[in-house]
Amino acid sequence: MTEDKNQLTNIQEFLDRDEKKDQLRFLTAGSVDDGKSTLIGRLLYDSKKLYEDQLDALKRDSVKEGHAGGEIDYALLLDGLKAEREQGITIDVAYRYFSTNKRKFIIADTPGHEQYTRNMITGGSTANLAIILLDATKGVITQTRRHTYLISLLGIKHVLLAVNKMDLVDYSQERFDSICADYRAFVTQLDIPDVDFIPISALNGDNVVDLSTRMPWYHGSSVLEFLENVHVSSDNNYADFRFPVQYVLRPDRDFRGFSGKISSGLIRKGDPVIALPSRKQSKVKSIITYEGELDKAHTPSGVTITLEDEIDISRGEMIVHPDNLPRTERHFEAMLVWMNEEALDLSTQFYIKHTTLVTRARIDKIRYRVDVNTLEKAEVELLKLNEIGRVIITTTKPLFFDPYRRNRQTGSFILIDPLTNNTVAVGMIIDKLDPKDLPSKITLETKQKIERGQGLIGKSEYIRRYNQKAGTLWLTGLHGSGKNDLAYSLEKTLFDIGATVVLIDGFTIRSGLSKELDFSPTDRTEHLRRVAHICKILNSQGIITICSFISPDEEIRLQVKEIIGADLFHLIYMESDLAFSKQNKPELYNLFDEGKISGLPGVDIPYEKPLDPAITCKPDGDNVELITSYLAKKKIFPAT
């Protein structure tokens, strides 16, 4: 009886310890020829033996089973992926599990040959570490480089290069060192911070589970020891709290909880938070789990958050800290892996799923395709199965993202074909677009193609008819600075004295032509690009345009100037401070103060004063007079 009690305590101790272990997911890359199956077979089989041996002491009537008197074909322990391939079943990844008393391991085993890109990307997307197998007799070959590139693309931070078949090179340290040097030289081009090397013979078990006596010159750990001890917790992003809302819980009228998985970072009770895209702010009232309320929670836990204030947040929106925001953009650049049999068709409007948000997306441009074997870039018209390209994407709703290299959860997405519903591509976001690549610039390339045909009326004929030189008077200034009032007065005065003018203001354009655009920087640019093109058409037909737009940054104004033409563009700055503007037109500013709107230049986003305006107006100045005399002096109106 006492013996029985001891027994129980011991197994309980074992289980208590065992349930505290962590998990490591890793990818194995390499082909069967490199001995990959043998290595995996050995890890699975030998570690199982080890694991159970701990229990040996506890065994009452232990049944001794002979572990391999002769040679075991470890590769046979894995099921026949080969047979399945013969049946035509596509295996992109097979998962294997094993445990030691320190860790549980999940292996994503991917076939090395056909479809390697798709397979490796799929298997590696959840891995923290990759083991690349290499044949010591062959050294670093194309396949090694290809696998390494894909691993770096996936953002896997730890690579173990297992130099196999050391038995075939007489366990030579020199050979091992030279392979490591070759690999190091290659890997420095890529973004993999942690690279380790172990010389092994999977067939003989050297340095796989136990250290080998055949390589006394090697002082590192065995593959299994390495896997048990490699430190991967710092790979997680604990800095940026990102909480994509997955499900809204409303069990009764008083409770509104936002459920989701913490994509990155950590959250504490009482933290100030902001919801995107509404930008409504509140504080964390409670962090709820089945076990009870928590003071804090971190990635990748699934929790339910309640807020102090009643804020309407739906699935697809995101809760973050107000001082640490993700990018909120509709245009971005990404590395795209094409996974569909049919090639990418640039005219398709895909569905994009990013965190919990699903919206539509189009691919504006393929910048280049990367050859996974040579890493060379090539200009292409489309991407085919297993090809990787750098692309520009525009989405219907803005995404809340971080660059993939900073955040694998909020930096990745899948593209779904709207007809077949298949996942046709996956992407890793590089970042938002460089301002020079914003849509206004993208279209410059096609500018020549759409240039208007030669008119039958010459420029001088317009000047004679209207007695004016065409041009655009572009008024910039804070909201409420008085530029709209000035624009209307100016239009009236010029009309009265015989000029032919067209007035364009933000309200008119936004209620029609730019109706679908919001006030984000990229949409603001697109909006003004449209206005600039209207001015260009009108100016080319002899008409003077008066434009009144906040146009808050120099970059935007320069783009407008470029579209219209520098000689036709006259920048007028309505200089008034924020206090005056608020008093003059309080409505929008009040809405901002109430937290109902955001993106107001001069308040929460910057307003850059023009560096070199043609005219500077003051709220109390005789501005119409100032401008009409400028036009007269420049012989714009009257021209004679």
Added chain:
Amino acid sequence: MEDYRLTNLRELEAEAIHIIREVAAEFENPVMLYSIGKDSSVMVRLAEKAFYPAKVPFPLMHIDSKWKFREMINFRDNYAAEKNWDLIVHYNKEGFEKGIGPFTHGSKVHTDVMKTQALLEGLSKYKFDAAFGGARRDEEKSRAKERIYSFRDQYHQWDPKNQRPELWDNYNARIHKGESIRVFPISNWTELDVWQYIRLEKITIVPLYFAKERPVVNQDGTLIYVDDERMPDELRKRAEMKMVRFRTLGCYPLTGAIESRADTLEKIVEEMMLAKVSERTTRVIDFDQEASMEQKKREGYF
């Protein structure tokens, strides 16, 4: 720096909760298939956690082959009542009326009519577009490659050549009308993880898992539990009392018992770790034909 890493069990739990919520959010009419087994008990707990403090927003469905152990049925009914869950029990009425059973028709016909057909009938009847199952990748070799969202066409069939790439934790939930998915939130759990979780979370499971003196018949090396009067007399005559338990729970003549003294969770785990036979070898059903699981999956069984 504080180490924020989750334990293996908590990481598996977080993954499963994420999957369960995704399905509830993106599908119109999900259901959780409930087999009464230990994995089902774990699934139920995970679903409760996913929506706490609200009620789980989908029902449970048990496909009753009418040949379940009586202890299982009792457990099921008490469990659902206690949890206040919507439980749908569906069985193939036609098959039942024809008297289809494993003793008279063999395991293949019984499984096809009373399990596979019954499941498809149940799914179609209630127009479920997503069905949670408790299958794990380590259970059986052909499952090692199974997706978490396993796509099924309008005939509930699984096309191994046409499964979608599945990356990160980003699941494609778009389907056409009539199509559906099977979802496996505990894909990455091993049998040991399941037992450890049951222990950690103090989850109740059917008593048949624990060793006890039970009447059994040795039929070609498989110990068949004498559960009710439907067992043929010539078999019943050979019954003897043995200390046995069940490693898996299926239909009663199809699932063999094993001789065991493991009457606590700890002893079960210990026994399991020392056992060299994998879990499903005690289920007769898998030996019916070559690659049988693969075949059954194509036909619509899990």
